[in-house]
Amino acid sequence: MGLTAAGIGSGLDVESMISQMVALQKQPLTQLQTKASSIDTKISTVGTLKSLMSTLKDSAKKLSDSSAWQLTTASSSNTAVAIKVTGAAAPGASEISVQQLARAQSLASANFAVANGATSAVFGAAGNLTITNSSDPSKTTGPIAITANMTLDQVAAAINQKSAASGVTASVLQDANGQRLVMRSKDSGATNAFTVSGDSVITDALGTTGASPSAVLQPAQNAKATVNGIAVESATNEFKKVLPGLSFTASQVTQAGAPAVVSVVSDTEGMKKNLQTFMDAYNALNDKLSELTKYDSESKTAGAMQGDSTIVGLLSGLRGVLSGSLGGINLSDLGIQLAKGGKLQFGTSTSDKAKLESVLQDPAKLAQMFSAEGEAGIPQTQGLAVRMYEFADKMLTFDTGLFDTKTKSLTQLKKDNEKAQDRVNDQAQLFEQRMRAQYAALDKKMGSYSGLSAYMSQQISQWSRG
Structure with a gap:
C-alpha cells in the first residue's frame, strides 16, 4: 500500500477508520484459515492411515501363504x-x-631355484602351455605362450589372464628349496579337475612329464x-x-x-512371532482409527476425523474382517482375544495359553484358519489373513482406493478454501480502494469549505476594524 494522506483536509483519522473497516471485511479469513489448517491435518492423517494399512497388508500377505504355517x-x-x-x-x-x-585340484610344479638377489625364479624354458577341463575337453584354454626368460610370477600372470575361461588360477609358492608354480581349480569337485599339456620342454620343466615327474598333484574330489x-x-x-x-x-x-x-x-516361536506381527499391525491401525473418530467428553475435544463417515466406515470394515470364522474356527479358539477398544492380544488365562500352544502344534489348522484361499468375493470361505489382505489391498488401490479417493477429495477442499480466501482478500482490497476514493473526495470538499471559512473570517475581521 502506497503512502496516503487521507484525512488531512477533513481533520479526521481516516487511516484508522479505513483500517478498521478493511479488517471487518477480512473477518471471514480467520474461519477459512482455521478450516485450511484442519484440512491439512486431515490430509496428513490420511497419509498416516495409508501407511499403517500398508503395513497390515504386508503382514496379512505373509500369513496368507500356507508356507507361513510350515515353519x-x-x-x-x-x-x-x-x-x-x-x-x-x-x-x-x-x-x-x-x-x-570336497576339494579342488591343485598341481604344484617342480622346484625352481631362486638366484641370489632375485625375488622370483626364472622358468628357463620356452614353448606353449594348454589347460583342459578333464570332464569337458571342449573347455580348453591355450596355447599360453611361455618364454625362457619369464619368471614364475610372469608365468602365473599369463595363466591368470585366461583363468575366466579355464577355471584355473596360478600362484607362486615359496618353500625352503626355492619356488613352485601352483595351479589350482577355482571350484571344488571332480568335474572341475584339469590336465596340463603342451610342448614337452614346458611340461618337463613343470615336472608333469619326463623320466621322474616331480610335480605334486592333489586330485579334485567330491x-x-x-x-x-x-x-x-x-x-x-x-x-x-x-x-x-x-x-x-x-x-x-x-x-x-x-x-x-x-x-x-x-518352529512354534516363529509362527507365534508372525502372528504377533500381524496383531501389532492390526492394533496400530485400529488404535489410530479409534483415536481419530472418538469424542472425549472430559476435554470436550473431538478426534481429527470424528464424524467423518468414510473413516468411521473404515474402522467398522476393519473390525468386520475379524468377525467371521472358518470351518467353525475363530480367533478365540486360538487363544486370541478381542480386548477393549477392538485390540487383538494373546489371552493370558491358563485356558487361552493352552489353546494357543495346542494349535501351534497343529499347523494345518492354522493354515486353514488364516490361509484358506476359498472363493474370491465370498469372505466366509476364505482364511482370515486372505480376507484381511484383500480388504487392505482394496483400500490401497491406486487412484480409486479409499485413501487416494479421500486424499483427492480433501485436496479439492483445500483448493476451494484457497480460492475463497483469495476472494475475501480481493473484495477487501476493492472495498479499501472505494473507501479511499470516497474519503479523498470528502477531503477535497472539506478542504474547500475550510478555505472559504478562513476567507470569511478574514473579511469579517477587516470589516470590524473599519
Whole structure:
C-alpha cells in the first residue's frame, strides 16, 4: 500500500477508520484459515492411515501363504554337519555320515631355484602351455605362450589372464628349496579337475612329464556322505537337495558308526512371532482409527476425523474382517482375544495359553484358519489373513482406493478454501480502494469549505476594524 494522506483536509483519522473497516471485511479469513489448517491435518492423517494399512497388508500377505504355517527349525547333533532350513521341511530325524570332503585340484610344479638377489625364479624354458577341463575337453584354454626368460610370477600372470575361461588360477609358492608354480581349480569337485599339456620342454620343466615327474598333484574330489543309508555326493561341501526343505554343509569326516543326527521340529516361536506381527499391525491401525473418530467428553475435544463417515466406515470394515470364522474356527479358539477398544492380544488365562500352544502344534489348522484361499468375493470361505489382505489391498488401490479417493477429495477442499480466501482478500482490497476514493473526495470538499471559512473570517475581521 502506497503512502496516503487521507484525512488531512477533513481533520479526521481516516487511516484508522479505513483500517478498521478493511479488517471487518477480512473477518471471514480467520474461519477459512482455521478450516485450511484442519484440512491439512486431515490430509496428513490420511497419509498416516495409508501407511499403517500398508503395513497390515504386508503382514496379512505373509500369513496368507500356507508356507507361513510350515515353519520348522533344524539342529544337528554333530558340528561336522551344519543344517539349514531352506523350505518346507517335514518334522522328523535323519542320520548323516560324512566319508569325504570336497576339494579342488591343485598341481604344484617342480622346484625352481631362486638366484641370489632375485625375488622370483626364472622358468628357463620356452614353448606353449594348454589347460583342459578333464570332464569337458571342449573347455580348453591355450596355447599360453611361455618364454625362457619369464619368471614364475610372469608365468602365473599369463595363466591368470585366461583363468575366466579355464577355471584355473596360478600362484607362486615359496618353500625352503626355492619356488613352485601352483595351479589350482577355482571350484571344488571332480568335474572341475584339469590336465596340463603342451610342448614337452614346458611340461618337463613343470615336472608333469619326463623320466621322474616331480610335480605334486592333489586330485579334485567330491564330498561324499550317507543320508539315511543312501550314498550321496556333491561338488562342494554343501548338499542342497538331498533332504526336502533342508541343506547341510559338511566340515569334517564323521567317525565310523557315529553319524550326525539331524532333527527337524515345528518352529512354534516363529509362527507365534508372525502372528504377533500381524496383531501389532492390526492394533496400530485400529488404535489410530479409534483415536481419530472418538469424542472425549472430559476435554470436550473431538478426534481429527470424528464424524467423518468414510473413516468411521473404515474402522467398522476393519473390525468386520475379524468377525467371521472358518470351518467353525475363530480367533478365540486360538487363544486370541478381542480386548477393549477392538485390540487383538494373546489371552493370558491358563485356558487361552493352552489353546494357543495346542494349535501351534497343529499347523494345518492354522493354515486353514488364516490361509484358506476359498472363493474370491465370498469372505466366509476364505482364511482370515486372505480376507484381511484383500480388504487392505482394496483400500490401497491406486487412484480409486479409499485413501487416494479421500486424499483427492480433501485436496479439492483445500483448493476451494484457497480460492475463497483469495476472494475475501480481493473484495477487501476493492472495498479499501472505494473507501479511499470516497474519503479523498470528502477531503477535497472539506478542504474547500475550510478555505472559504478562513476567507470569511478574514473579511469579517477587516470589516470590524473599519
